Amino acid sequence: MAGKVYLIGAGPGAADLITVRGMRLLQQADVVLFDALVQPEMFDYCQRAELIDVGKRCNLASTQQRFINKMLVDAAQKHAVVVRLKGGDPMLFGRAQEELAALDEAGVEYEVVPGVTAALAASADAGVSLTSRGLARNVLFATARVGYGEDPNDWVKPVVAADTVVLYMGVKQAAEVAAALLAAGMPANTPLLIVENASLPSSREWPLTLAELPKAADWHLAGPAILLIGEVYRAKLALAEPLATAHRKCSA
CATH class of the missing domain: 3.30.950.10 (Tetrapyrrole methylase, C-terminal domain)
Incomplete structure (x- = not known):
């Protein structure tokens, strides 16, 4: 049975600015794919998850978007709770629409959890x-x-x-x-x-x-x-x- 993917806004930086819903889902997550701007303190909430860095960095080694899309779909075939952790709010300048489109095409259930931009x-x-x-x-x-x-x-x-x-x-x-x-x-x-x-x-x-x-x-x-x-x-x-x-x- 396919799992569910949660696109969660990590907020602007401070770990305690994530929403309560976002924090609870991180605690339940099996795997977390996180952005470059997510602060290390945020991982204290990830009590049992595998952490995967998929950050994009200007002029440095970065993960291409098409690979991130595939990783999300593949992860949902193996895990019940998959988190895509994005800096700020996932729906603002975060390429969320491309990831949601890939999940839709693959028939994977998802939910977006807003964050502080x-x-x-x-x-x-x-x-x-x-x-x-x-x-x-x-x-x-x-x-x-x-x-x-x-x-x-x-x-x-x-x-x-x-x-x-x-x-x-x-x-x-x-x-x-x-x-x-x-x-x-x-x-x-x-x-x-x-x-x-x-x-x-x-x-x-x-x-x-x-x-x-x-x-x-x-x-x-x-x-x-x-x-x-x-x-x-x-x-x-x-x-x-x-x-x-x-x-x-x-x-x-």
């Missing part, structure tokens, strides 16, 4: 709401990243039109992101906030302007970072240290 953790760390009455009434989650062989991603127009923007996987492309937004008419003094390692004790933040964003590409941040854009970060920018000082702290 990095945008919410970064906002909590910064102490700045994504929305603000009279200032920001809409929020856009976007990415500028385009995978190999994929069609171009038309992300610029909606980003420029939004009140608050959360740009996933955008810091390593900081120069390209800044150039595209400036060319589309976004003001050079637009306030931004970079948050690294959201929800973890090592969380750090850097307020800056759109004009200063290209410098962030050279910071070589150690942990995952997210880019927040909008007028809600103007007060953060006003209180910020000079960018050169922030860069030195980043490199320390």
Whole structure:
């Protein structure tokens, strides 16, 4: 009899931000296929499971998506409880649809367990709401990243039109992101906030302007970072240290 696959959101980093449902399923799991951004502390919940690293790492050895899909189907033929543990929320920029399609095609039962996405953790760390009455009434989650062989991603127009923007996987492309937004008419003094390692004790933040964003590409941040854009970060920018000082702290 085939088992059941659970796509579980591990949350933004801190192990205790996983949902209670997600934690209980990890405790029951026979096998857990986990992403690169899942923190090792999360495995304390995996009391009896075989752990399989299927993480994707930029410019490093990674597991191709088609192999992950096959591993999930194969695991469900051997185990009753199979967990696919994804950083953040599985349904946001996590290739969940490809995995669900593979499970559907194979006739494998599945369930998705939501998680806390990095945008919410970064906002909590910064102490700045994504929305603000009279200032920001809409929020856009976007990415500028385009995978190999994929069609171009038309992300610029909606980003420029939004009140608050959360740009996933955008810091390593900081120069390209800044150039595209400036060319589309976004003001050079637009306030931004970079948050690294959201929800973890090592969380750090850097307020800056759109004009200063290209410098962030050279910071070589150690942990995952997210880019927040909008007028809600103007007060953060006003209180910020000079960018050169922030860069030195980043490199320390």
